[in-house]
Amino acid sequence: MENTTPLAERIRPHTLDQYLSQSHLVGEKGSLRNHIVNGTVPSLILWGPPGTGKTTLANIIAQESGRPFYTLSAINSGVKDIREVIEKAKTSGGMFTAKNPILFIDEIHRFSKSQQDSLLGAVEKGWVTLIGATTENPSFEVIPALLSRCQVYVLDAFSKDDLINLLKRAMTTDKMLHSKSIDLKETNALLRISGGDARKLLNVFELVVNSQIDNHITITNELVLAQVQSNTARYDKTGEQHYDIISAFIKSLRGSDPNAAVYWLARMIEGGEDLKFIARRMIILASEDIGNANPTALIMANNCFQAVSTIGYPESRIILSQCAIYLATSIKSNASYKAIGAAQQLVKTTGDLSVPLGLRNAPTKLMKELGYGDEYKYAHDYPGNFAVYDFLPEEISKTTIYKPGNNPRENSQKDFLKKRWKDHYDYDNNS
Structure with missing residues (x-):
């Protein structure tokens, strides 16, 4: 089995001392370490980017505390599976919360509301200690009732030094790698491809090493790129190109190419990407890249998010x-x-900068006597419901901040603003 077990699994840490990074959580003064050592770990959510050790940390917590450990994946587990595990946990655990079994749920953000609801009773009554792992903001993806019963711990992305140290550890502690003479001459390509994901880093590193017949191997950027490019399909289906593909998708939308946009959308769907993550990114783009050129875009994107949240897969792809x-x-x-x-x-x-007196609120007699609200021009008292007035602080008066884009709708806005403000603001120079 040793020859087929991935490198990331072979060198997975089993104790806190072996655990790399996240010192703010499990270091000597880490906020989670004392709970682990004392066996008083509460139900919690581990939130962080892919490959930052969430699953590993859950395993270490269970091992250090000597508790039974049950695990479910949100991708292929339903309410029935959850209830079966909870029943097993109830019979295997003790009467005290500190001895309760741990139920680890990977990618808990993929659980539906009903699936998350099914966990509430077990967590509330102390039948299990829940540990959920998520790459998405739990405030959006975990129901409030469950989130209120859990502590949220944020895992940081691995630094460059962390990733290089991980490679060095693999070379010295893994039997298969240690039997080879490996010179880590260049690491930029490995680090760039990994995107900070330790698991992906180790997968790529092992792929490159195993591609060489000679036991004397020099790792260079050229060698890494050649091997990864010839094995692209291996990574496309796993969702490990998460950040690259969402970037390609957004840039295709911004570049007005529906063909490329739908292609990258399909890549994400086939790779198992969270559909609500895709929809949220389109909401951002609707304001950032379309804005008032077509305000309906934001409405469309927001409605898309709501519909995807309601309908679910596979229809939501449409x-x-x-x-x-x-x-x-x-x-x-x-x-x-x-x-x-x-x-x-x-x-x-x-x-x-101080708010101009005319714009200040004047709820008391003293404030009125001090001039709060004086000289303010109430727009509806003037023809066309408009009067020229300095709404900015005096120091930055007449500063043109919003410069309409060059498109039919915003050109109309520009004409409207120029007609009203005349020379007060500069709407001719849009540079």
Whole structure:
């Protein structure tokens, strides 16, 4: 079995001392370490990027505390499976919470509301200590009733030093690698391909090493890229290109290419990507890259998210496709995105400027006597419901922050603003 077991599994840590990184959780002063050592681990959610040791940490917690350990994957487990495991846990655990079995659920964000509901009683009554692992923000993906019964611990992405140390550990502790003479001459390609995912790093490293007949192996960027490119299919189906493919998808939408957008969408669906993650990214794009050039895009994207959350797979793929095509074929503008960026930069450089007296709230007599609200021009008292007035602090008066994009809808906005504000703001220079 040793020849077929993946490297990541062969060198998986089994104790806290072997566990790499996450010192803020399991280091000497880590917030989770004392709970593990004392056997008082509460139900918890481990939230972090792929390959940061969530499953490993759950196993170590169970081993260190001497508790029975049950595991479920949210991808292929239903309510029936959950209830069966809970019944086993109830009979194998003791009467005290500290001795209760641990139920580990990988990718808990993929559980439906009904599946998460089925865990509530067991967690609340102390039949199990739940450990859930997720790559998605639990505030969005875990139901409030379950989340309130769990502590959330955030795992950080591995640093460059962490990943290199992991490679060195593998070379010295794994029997199969230790039997070879490996020179880790270059690591940039390995690190770039891994994207901070330790499991993927070890998979690629092992692939490269096993591709060489000679026992004397020099790891170079060229060698790594050649081997990975010839084995692309191995990684496409596993979802390990998560960040690269979502990036390609978003850039295809931004570039108004519905063909490429739907292709990358299909790649994510076939790779098992979380459909709500895709829908959320389209909501962001609808404002960042389309904005007021077509305000309906945001409505479409938000409705897409709601529909996907309600319908589920496989029908939701059609909804995602419709929305992706709509966004890709929509007129583009990043004017709103640039405006808030410019405004935030202005705030950082100018500090907390005083609110003009005319714009201040005047709920008391003293405030009115001090001039709060004086000289304010109530728009509806003027022709066309508009009056020129300095709404910005005096120090940055007449600063043009929002610059409409060059498209029919925003050109109409520009004409509207120029007609009203005339020379107060500069809407002619959109550079």
